[in-house]
Amino acid sequence: MNFFDAQDRARKATRWLVVFYFIATALIVLGVTLVVAFALFGTSMDGQRYSPGEILAVYPGPLLATAALTALFIIGASIYKTTVLAAGGGRVARQMGGTLVPADVTDPLRRRLRNVVEEMAIASGVPVPEIYVLEEESSINAFAAGYAPGDAAVAVTRGTLELLNRDELQGVIAHEFSHILNGDMRLNIRLMGVLFGILVLGLMGRMVLRGGYHGQLMSSRRSKGAPVVLLIGLGVAILGWIGVFFARLIKAGVSRQREYLADASAVQFTRQTDGIANALKKIGGYREASYIRAADPEEVSHMLFGSGARFTGLFATHPPLGDRIRALDPSFRNSDYPDVVPVSMSGGMADDSASAMAAPGAPAPALPAADMPDSVADSAGNPGAEDVAYARQLRQSIPATLYDAAHSVELAYLLVVALIIDKGRGHSERQLRLVEERLGAERARIVTRLHDEVAAMSAEHRLPLLEITFPALKLRPPAQLEYLVELAGRLIDVDGQVDLYEYCFYRVLRISLGQAANPASYPGPRHEARRELRQAVIDLLTVVADYGHRDAASSEQAFEAGKAYLGKWARAHDYQSKERYTLRALERSLDLLTALNGKGRNLVLKAVTAVAVHDSRVTSAETELIRTVCASLDMPLPPLIAGRRSESE
Numbered sequence: 001m002n003f004f005d006a007q008d009r010a011r012k013a014t015r016w017l018v019v020f021y022f023i024a025t026a027l028i029v030l031g032v033t034l035v036v037a038f039a040l041f042g043t044s045m046d047g048q049r050y051s052p053g054e055i056l057a058v059y060p061g062p063l064l065a066t067a068a069l070t071a072l073f074i075i076g077a078s079i080y081k082t083t084v085l086a087a088g089g090g091r092v093a094r095q096m097g098g099t100l101v102p103a104d105v106t107d108p109l110r111r112r113l114r115n116v117v118e119e120m121a122i123a124s125g126v127p128v129p130e131i132y133v134l135e136e137e138s139s140i141n142a143f144a145a146g147y148a149p150g151d152a153a154v155a156v157t158r159g160t161l162e163l164l165n166r167d168e169l170q171g172v173i174a175h176e177f178s179h180i181l182n183g184d185m186r187l188n189i190r191l192m193g194v195l196f197g198i199l200v201l202g203l204m205g206r207m208v209l210r211g212g213y214h215g216q217l218m219s220s221r222r223s224k225g226a227p228v229v230l231l232i233g234l235g236v237a238i239l240g241w242i243g244v245f246f247a248r249l250i251k252a253g254v255s256r257q258r259e260y261l262a263d264a265s266a267v268q269f270t271r272q273t274d275g276i277a278n279a280l281k282k283i284g285g286y287r288e289a290s291y292i293r294a295a296d297p298e299e300v301s302h303m304l305f306g307s308g309a310r311f312t313g314l315f316a317t318h319p320p321l322g323d324r325i326r327a328l329d330p331s332f333r334n335s336d337y338p339d340v341v342p343v344s345m346s347g348g349m350a351d352d353s354a355s356a357m358a359a360p361g362a363p364a365p366a367l368p369a370a371d372m373p374d375s376v377a378d379s380a381g382n383p384g385a386e387d388v389a390y391a392r393q394l395r396q397s398i399p400a401t402l403y404d405a406a407h408s409v410e411l412a413y414l415l416v417v418a419l420i421i422d423k424g425r426g427h428s429e430r431q432l433r434l435v436e437e438r439l440g441a442e443r444a445r446i447v448t449r450l451h452d453e454v455a456a457m458s459a460e461h462r463l464p465l466l467e468i469t470f471p472a473l474k475l476r477p478p479a480q481l482e483y484l485v486e487l488a489g490r491l492i493d494v495d496g497q498v499d500l501y502e503y504c505f506y507r508v509l510r511i512s513l514g515q516a517a518n519p520a521s522y523p524g525p526r527h528e529a530r531r532e533l534r535q536a537v538i539d540l541l542t543v544v545a546d547y548g549h550r551d552a553a554s555s556e557q558a559f560e561a562g563k564a565y566l567g568k569w570a571r572a573h574d575y576q577s578k579e580r581y582t583l584r585a586l587e588r589s590l591d592l593l594t595a596l597n598g599k600g601r602n603l604v605l606k607a608v609t610a611v612a613v614h615d616s617r618v619t620s621a622e623t624e625l626i627r628t629v630c631a632s633l634d635m636p637l638p639p640l641i642a643g644r645r646s647e648s649e
Contacts, residue, residue: 020250021194025074028201028243032070033063035235070201078197085189088516089146089153090130090474092189096292096300098132098155103407103472109161115395116170117154118468120177120269122391123383125627125636127470127512129154129180133161139288140164140279142305144176146185149636150470150515154180159288162342164279170388171266171275172305178265181381181636184258188303191251198243201236248315255302255317263324269383277328278338280306284321285337373565373609376626377602380635387638391464394639398461398468402453406465411450412472413484414443418450419462420491420505427495434494438487459620462501463508463627464639470512478517485510500547500621503586504628511631536592537566537604538573539585540629544611546577548622554615562611565603590632601633 085092090100101110114131121128129144129152137157146152154176156169164172179185266276283290283306290306301308302317318324325332379387395403405411417435422428428451436444454462473481488509492502545559559575593604608629612622623639630637 020246021078021197024198024243024246025071028074028198028239029067029070031239032201032236033067035239036066037063074197074201076197077200078193081196082189082193085192088151089144089185090132090151092145092300092303093130093132093153093155096155097134097136098153099135101131101133103409103412104404112166113156113161113169113173116166116173119388119391119395120170120173120383121467122394122464123269123387123638124177124181124381125383125630125638126152126177126180127467127516130471130474131155133158134292137292139290139292140283140286140306141290141292141308142172142176143300143303144179144185145188145303146180147189148186148515148634149180150512152180152185157292159286163282163286163340165343167270167272167275168279168282169275170270171277172279174266174269174388175262175276175305177269178262179258182258182261182265184262191302192300195244195248195251198240201240201243251302252315252317256319259318259324260327263328265382267328268385269388270385272385273328277325277332280321280325280328281332281336281338282340284325284334286340373606373613376609376637377606380602380605380630380637383638390639394460394464395468397458398465399453399457402450402457402461402465403468405450406468407472409472409475411446412469413476413480414439414447415450415454416466416469416473416484416509417487417491418447418454419466420488420502421447421451421454422495422502430494431491434491435487438490460639462505463624466505466508467512470516473513474516481513481517485513500625504621504624507587507590507628508631532592533595533600534569534573536589537607538563538570540589540593540604541607541611542575542577543586543589544608544622544625545575547625548612548619549615552577558611558614561614562607565607565610567603590629593633596633601635604633605630605635605637 094100101114103114105111105114110133113133117131118128126149129146129149132153132155134141134155134157138159139157140159140163142154142156142160144152144154154173156172160169160172179188263276267273270276290304290308292300292304292308304318306321307316307318322332322334398406402415405415417439421431421435432444432448432451435447439447457465473484485506488506492498492506498506541559541562544562545555549555549558555577556575563570563573593601596604605626608626612618612626627637627639629635
């Protein structure tokens with residue numbers, strides 16, 4: 001599965017959804033207007049019947065007003081629902097009855113869930129999402145929700161925790177991360193908004209019908225207007241039902257295909273089919289299956305791991321369970337569903353206990369050999385089993401004190417500050433004095449203690465540790481998060497210079513917290529002048545070449561290696577060092593390049609990687625720069641850029 005193709009397919013599906021929505025709205029508006037026209041004006045006072053053209057000629061004002069009000073009602077309902085959901089994935093999870101799993105959870109099953117989610121996030125190169133459990137749901141199910149990776153939430157039912165072993169749980173979580181990485185979450189929220197606008201019209205028609213009918217029965221004398229009200233209500237209800245019918249067809253068609261893709265991705269993430277296949281088999285063998293009771297299953301069915309409602313045929317949002325299993329295990333027969341019992345809490349839980357953490361100061365696991373640009377691009381949004389294994393080792397090798405701090409609402413905030421403090425250029429004292437001025441002496445002492453441990457930590461831990469802090473950070477008020485980003489900028493600028501690590505750290509922090517604070521503002525592709533986009537790509541390659549190589553000659557050679565991926569248009573651009581204003585050029589380039597489509601982003605990633613690996617060695621700074629480029633352009637990259645140059649060389 002190609003990440004960039006998946007992103008473009010999601011955007012294409014979204015565009016078709018918008019087209020369908022406006023066509024459906026226009027047809028419903030026309031239908032409602034005709035119903036009202038014939039109900040109110042189809043017959044004159046003397047009994048004469050009017051044709052549609054005559055009705056429009058005689059009563060243009062009331063009919064246009066009816067059309068406008070109907071359109072505003074549908075669009076307004078959709079906007080309202082989308083606005084409610086724009087609060088982020090956590091809002092969706094809470095609406096469905098989800099309970100937030102605290103960062104410092106001690107329950108073995110919930111700790112295992114948190115560990116699996118963290119490992120998958122590190123392997124994918126995205127911030128760790130909020131984690132919820134639907135405590136009232138005993139079935140086996142899960143979902144991911146949110147506008148962007150920075151505001152994502154992953155939720156599982158209580159039955160999923162209690163009935164699946166670690167491998168099966170990992171398969172389910174890998175399935176949900178596929179939806180996060182491929183742009184499905186944003187599409188799902190838009191589907192919910194579109195359906196709500198059309199569905200509300202049908203509900204309004206039924207209310208009019210019910211109200212008109214009861215009003216007629218309760219009246220002491222028969223009202224002449226009651227039949228008209230009933231007719232209008234019936235017409236609106238029928239039109240609403242027709243709209244929902246076709247909307248459900250579209251939703252089901254889109255959802256079924258993406259479920260097959262997510263299943264295949266889960267296998268790729270974990271490199272074994274048993275996990276997700278056995279989870280699906282347990283759904284088939286369990287009396288509660290995957291049915292959701294606490295929330296409206298129809299509204300959220302397309303978001304779920306398993307079908308949350310008893311929809312079949314054209315309205316089924318998921319492929320038949322047996323077909324999904326056979327796509328993973330061709331030998332499976334429908335008579336092979338297992339008996340399902342709760343998992344044992346004794347065996348297989350040791351790896352997820354607190355004692356399983358590596359000792360403080362344990363070295364990070366070695367990274368694999370350097371990948372070629374095509375291989376690195378293929379890994380974007382597409383982690384494999386080796387990435388997941390590396391992420392698990394990396395999580396366990398983080399010093400225990402720092403790992404615990406990353407899960408504390410109070411200490412995570414201070415840990416981010418400690419990660420910013422300079423450890424190599426002698427400016428840490430000035431930075432710590434600024435921390436004391438801004439946060440107070442006691443917090444400054446904690447930051448100092450955390451910084452001492454951060455300074456002894458391997459460089460590969462820094463960005464993953466930052467990603468682990470996000471669930472705890474997001475529990476703070478938005479104003480405090482804005483202050484943290486502002487403080488980070490002040491700390492970085494204390495010496496009047498910004499090095500590459502500081503810039504990368506700051507941009508990842510700003511993007512992720514920005515997505516969490518205001519999910520609906522998460523930018524999608526924009527329209528930019530082709531000339532500006534091309535210049536932005538050239539500037540970006542120049543920045544990477546300047547920072548990753550020792551002299552102008554090697555920088556120019558690396559630049560040319562990256563330029564070769566860009567096509568004929570790039571031949572006219574020669575290498576011109578931007579070392580004097582590198583960071584300004586980098587910031588401008590990354591902002592512009594968010595306008596690229598999937599194909600363009602793929603080429604940019606290949607070109608940037610080609611520049612970085614030209615000398616067959618990649619520094620930690622280059623690794624972080626590549627991951628920052630990917631984070632800025634919504635291209636989650638596993639932490640597997642390797643073959644790094646020794647910092648001493």
